[in-house]
Amino acid sequence: MSVINRKRSSSNRTPHFVMPRVLRFRKTWLACAALFAVLLAQLLVVPSGVAAEPLDGNGGAPAMTRFWVFHPMYLVSDIYVYPVEYYVPETESVGLAAMEALINGMPEGTGYRFVSFPKTTKVLALNTEDGVCTVDLSSDILQANVGSSGEAALLEAIVCTLARAEKVDKVRVLVEGQHTETLAGHVDITGPLEPHWDRIYDGFEDSRQHWAGGSIMVLQSMDIMVGHAEDWTVRPDEELTRAQFVKMLAEVLELPYAEPDMPFSDMDTHWSRPYILRALAAGVIDAGDYDEDFRPDEVIPREEMAYLLVPAWEAYAEARPEIAYPEPSQVPVFSDEAEIDPKYVERVKECAALGLLTGYPEGGFGPKRGLTRGEAATVLTRLLGVSGSGTQLVVAIPRPGARQEEGPIVVLGSxxxxxxxxxxxxxxREGEICFDDYTTSTHGMGFGAIGMSVDTSLLTGAPATLEVYLISMKDGSEFRRTEVPIRFDGAHGE
Structure with missing residues (x-):
């Protein structure tokens, strides 16, 4: 039986993002300076319930409570908890609201590798005494079929969520009022458990300061980009190989496992063999485009990448008609078109018009060049319909044009x-603001994960556009804005 308190690092540190932002940086540097001392003094004070700020041009917004929920995530690299800040109508029991949100989980179809709780699980009781929060769950929780790592992730999520909501250092988990040794047979819960803030998801360490770190973080959240197993680094400036690219395409398209005959003589023992077989069976790659060797460890040239990207995009877009991709641009003319293999020319142009893999500022496409892993991450997130790929603000959820019918509006990204x-x-639709707030990412210097869940009863209108943006510390101006069109069919606060 494993123990939940194993650690990935030597510290049990309180995460950066828990430091609250009691006041937002507004429009002038003087205002920022005047409030800085107040902000600093409140770094360790986390308000669980606050009133929504009056919106410009409106009489006011409903009173609300905001709190953090740490959703369990199980990736190839490790288990994590993914923090999402919730904005809900005012409530007195933050701990109960947070636990119910945790059990409800994230919406289906995000692509993120969240671990799900049995949805019928109920919180029977919740109380705090002597610095220990005790949560009593219904026996439905014992139906979690998640394996040892998944069970550990569920428990980490419960403990972190309640430790934050109830402001305690330890959490005890009961089932139907009784002590139990374990939830699913793997993790010891006989005593109170401590939160491990080092489990908070903050992506690959070597990509946080990289320009493509936001796109890389999204792909890691989906287990599309998993890093190098020997040290769990992503090496964003390393050129991408043919095997690595086809593997990621297979994951993006969620290709089923298949065992067709392997036509390539150099693939019998290669790590990517299962992915190449899946791609062959689905027609993503054609054995006729290669000779008897696939050369999996060769850097894949941009022209070949474009050749594979176009049909992959077509298949992905056809399966997800709700995504509103940007309109294709005019088909470009590249200064080095004569260097492109004739077999690839048309798809290279189409790929560039779709905005997936474009040319260089000097007018060429660079058909024989390779692509770094960071560059490839931006290409693949564009294929997925992620907004802001390659910028400081990357929004994976909601996808542009996605329909929001019921439940809270969830935003995930980096x-x-x-x-x-x-x-x-x-x-x-008239451009009026119907909700305006802020959150904090999981990393203060470089890319960190962001997550927000807004109860639609707090809205003062039907939302048509999500805007995620930054405020300049120099002059208070807005910059680096990422916009996402959304379709809203539910009720709102009007």
Whole structure:
């Protein structure tokens, strides 16, 4: 039986993002300076319930409570908890609201590798005494079929969520009022458990300061880009091999496992063999385009990458008609078109018009060049319909044009923001603001994960656009804005 308190690092540190932003940086540097001392003094004070700020042009917004929920995530690299800040109508029991949100989980179809709780699980009781929060769950929790790592992730999520909501150092888990040794047979829960803040998801260490770190973080969240197993680094400036690219395409397209005959003589023992077989069976790659060797460890040239990207995009877009991709641009003319293999020319142009893999500022496409892993991450997130790929603000959820029918509006992505402060708002079709607030990413210097869940009863109108943006510390101006069109069919706060 494993023990939940194993650690990935030597510290049990309180995460950067827990430091609250009691006041947002507004429009002038003087205002920022005047409030800085107040902000500093409140770094360790986390308000569980606050009133929504009055919105510009509106009489006011409903009173609300905000709290953090740490959703369990199980990736190839490790288990994590993914923090999402919730904005809900005012409630007195933050711990109960947070636990119910945790059990409800994230929406289906995000692509993120969240571990799900049995949805019928109920919180029977919740109380705090002598610095220990005790949560009593219904026996439905014992139906979690998640394996040892998944069970550990569920428990980490419970403990971190309640430790934050109830401001305690330890959490005890009961089932139907009784002590139990374990939830699913793997993790010892006989005593109170401590939160491990080092489990908070903050991506690959070597990509946080990289310009493509936001796109890389999104792909890691989906187990599309998993890093090198020997040290769990992503090496964003390393050129991408043919095997690595086809593997990621197979994951993006969620190709089923298959065992066709292997036509390539150099693939019998290669690590990518299962992915190449899946791609062959699905027609993503054609054995006729290669000779008897696939040369999996060769750097894949941009022209070949474009050749594979176009049909992959077509298949992905056809399966997800709700995504509103940008309109294709005019088909470009590249200065080095004569260097492109004739077999690849048309798809290279189409790929560039779709905005997936474009040319260089000097006018060429660079058909024989390779692509770094960071560059490839931006290409693949564009294929996925992720907004802001390759920028400081990457929004993976919602996808542009996605329909929001019921439940809260959930936003997932990554941001590189000073002290992690990330602003967001919703506008209606007339451009009026119907919700305006901020959150904090999981990393204050470089890219960190962001997550927000907004109860639609707090909206003062029907949202048509999500805007995620940063505020300049120099002059208070807005910059680096990422916009996402959304379709909203539910009720709102009007």
């Amino acid at each position: 941001a590189s923001a000073f002290e992690g402060t990330t602003n967001f708002r919703f506008r209606d």
